[in-house]
């Protein structure tokens with residue numbers, strides 16, 4: 001019946017029409033200094049209709065699935081009006097028209113785990129974080145099962161279930177000033193993912209301990225080794241956003257026109273892969289395109305962009321499953337998934353042995369990037385001074401900045417040790433992502449201390 005409604009829009013002159021129905025099952029719990037709070041618990045559902053008429057789009061979201069005919073009609077009218085105003089030509093690149101049903105697995109279904117047991121898990125993590133140097137703890141749990149159905153006027157019909165779970169740990173301590181360390185763990189899967197949070201308890205405690213002892217950093221140009229988490233954040237923020245097809249097509253990326261050119265040192269390969277195990281995994285994107293691995297940089301050469309159907313059309317490339325929407329209220333945008341810089345063959349010791357004076361920077365506590373200018377600025381969560389090939393002392397308030405492409409060219413060593421981190425990428429909408437890589441040595445970066 002939905003298919004008939006979509007076809008009727010095409011009969012009236014639309015080029016294309018699709019609907020994405022979503023049902024959400026979600027729990028968000030906080031445990032802050034021993035005080036539990038249920039932030040969200042429940043279900044909701046709705047749908048987003050998209051209509052392309054000429055060069056104009058109409059997008060209408062609704063939480064009332066009984067009025068889909070009216071919703072499609074409104075989107076059709078909106079597309080028609082937008083076509084009148086829009087001079088620029090647009091279209092959709094072809095994709096395989098698929099009818100498939102995929103359920104991403106949960107070993108332990110979190111829907112069947114009661115709120116008491118989830119809270120018990122948070123209390124257990126809190127107990128392990130209670131150390132004499134920890135002043136306050138804030139632990140956040142979030143699980144979300146999304147059941148989606150995507151139906152298009154071209155005949156595609158995708159049904160998928162994607163379960164995701166994440167735990168955040170935020171701890172603070174005090175020496176001369178208050179310091180904070182954070183860590184997030186999780187992925188695509190069920191309640192079994194909470195087990196991984198226990199491994200990260202030590203990591204976050206170590207970071208806070210280092211921060212409490214840390215000194216202010218030197219500044220100037222020097223070699224910097226990024227740990228796998230920071231390498232992941234760099235790959236996502238500084239490079240990945242610039243590889244998003246919408247930014248490339250609209251001229252807002254420093255990578256525009258550089259396909260096939262050398263953009264990084266030969267040892268650098270960066271992929272964005274929704275099919276690997278991660279927090280940003282999915283079998284199909286929100287246009288119903290089958291997800292595949294995007295090798296964005298291959299041995300230093302710019303090889304691909306992340307593309308939805310419209311931007312693939314604009315750039316005359318193949319769509320590769322790059323369209324993601326936060327929920328049924330919004331249209332899909334070009335987004336990353338699991339962004340990884342591939343490991344190399346060096347040990348950590350080999351990586352730092354020739355550094356006279358440099359920085360080992362771990363994880364991040366924010367920063368800024370400009371995909372158009374190709375510039376970045378990151379704050380390391382914690383860092384260490386390297387002197388004469390050895391780690392000597394912890395540093396705090398370390399920030400560094402530079403030009404993304406120049407920095408990618410300055411990568412001179414990559415370790416074989418890999419790790420990943422998870423987070424939410426903001427681009428007007430939130431998207432769950434993983435990013436990661438190995439320890440990466442950049443021969444020269446501008447390091448600055450900040451207060």
Ligand SMILES: [Zn+2]
Pocket residue numbers: 236237241424425426
């Ligand atoms: Zn991002």
